[in-house]
Amino acid sequence: MKFISWNVNGFRAVLKKGFEEIFNDLDADFFCLQETKMQAGQADFHPEGYYEYYNCAVKKGYSGTAVFVKESVGEPLSVAYGIKGEHDDEGRVITLEYPGFYLICCYVPNAQDGLKRIDYRCEFEDAMRAYMSELDRVKPVIYCGDLNVAHNEIDLKNPGPNRGNAGFSDEERGKMSELLGAGFTDTFRYLYPDTVTYSWWSYRMKARERNAGWRIDYFIISDRLADKLEEAEILTDIYGSDHCPVSVTMDL
Numbered sequence: 001m002k003f004i005s006w007n008v009n010g011f012r013a014v015l016k017k018g019f020e021e022i023f024n025d026l027d028a029d030f031f032c033l034q035e036t037k038m039q040a041g042q043a044d045f046h047p048e049g050y051y052e053y054y055n056c057a058v059k060k061g062y063s064g065t066a067v068f069v070k071e072s073v074g075e076p077l078s079v080a081y082g083i084k085g086e087h088d089d090e091g092r093v094i095t096l097e098y099p100g101f102y103l104i105c106c107y108v109p110n111a112q113d114g115l116k117r118i119d120y121r122c123e124f125e126d127a128m129r130a131y132m133s134e135l136d137r138v139k140p141v142i143y144c145g146d147l148n149v150a151h152n153e154i155d156l157k158n159p160g161p162n163r164g165n166a167g168f169s170d171e172e173r174g175k176m177s178e179l180l181g182a183g184f185t186d187t188f189r190y191l192y193p194d195t196v197t198y199s200w201w202s203y204r205m206k207a208r209e210r211n212a213g214w215r216i217d218y219f220i221i222s223d224r225l226a227d228k229l230e231e232a233e234i235l236t237d238i239y240g241s242d243h244c245p246v247s248v249t250m251d252l
Contacts, residue, residue: 003029003030003032004031004032005032005105005145005217005245006243007033007241007242009241009242010038011033011043011045012043015045017240018240019045022240024047028247029070030068030073030103032067033066033068033105034105034146035063035064035146036056036063036066037061038056040054049070049072050068054066054091055082055094059089065092065106065145067105073098076096076097076098077098078095079095079096079097080097083127083128090109092107092108092109092124093107093128100140100252101142102135102141104142104143104145105145106144108148111166111169115164115169118171118172121172122171129179129182132182132184136184136222140221140224141220142219142250144220144246144248145218147218148166148216149167149168149172149173150168155216156168156213156214167216180220185220186220187226188232190229191229197215198234199213199243199244199246200213219232229248229250230250232249
């Protein structure tokens with residue numbers, strides 16, 4: 001099965017930048033989006049042969065997630081929005097249950113400049129880790145999305161000047177370590193422990209042209225799924241957003 005995750009930084013905007021062709025070319029079984037920045041019904045995109053699931057923020061033009069699933073895969077056994085009723089006014093989480101796994105699409109809150117939102121960010125991380133651990137006791141978890149953290153120095157171009165900034169603070173990096181320590185695997189690092197590749201670049205100072213980026217988009221899986229992992233990719237040749245898509249292929 002092929003899974004794609006992409007922070008599109010505005011779904012309606014990326015639809016004008018060739019998204020449909022990219023979607024068709026990637027031909028994923030599950031296609032997860034973050035930062036859709038829309039309300040229900042505002043995007044005119046209904047791919048043939050796919051089920052659609054959206055979670056939109058209460059605040060217009062903000063946050064939001066979506067998942068498209070091939071009809072050949074089948075409808076999920078259940079669909080949940082939010083984290084057991086918590087943290088859901090920003091439309092950040094969709095969970096699909098299938099017979100052999102849970103799939104979670106997530107857009108983790110940004111800690112913001114000066115770490116103004118770090119307390120909320122840490123609360124969200126703790127709630128998500130507890131939620132994932134609870135699901136993992138039932139069946140394996142596949143967790144994907146813009147997780148808004150570069151875990152280690154290899155995961156961003158300029159670790160020194162960014163130490164302590166949003167996305168590379170000790171608090172955020174520590175929460176990622178806690179998650180991985182709770183029985184989960186970073187798929188890209190599992191296959192490519194020393195590869196330097198990024199998934200996000202600032203729009204400022206031609207950062208993408210200079211490849212001055214960050215790896216902040218992930219597929220995290222239950223440890224016991226690691227032997228099912230066939231490939232993990234960061235699709236840096238795909239444009240349309242300040243993020244590029246990331247993918248995994250698994251023998252499920």
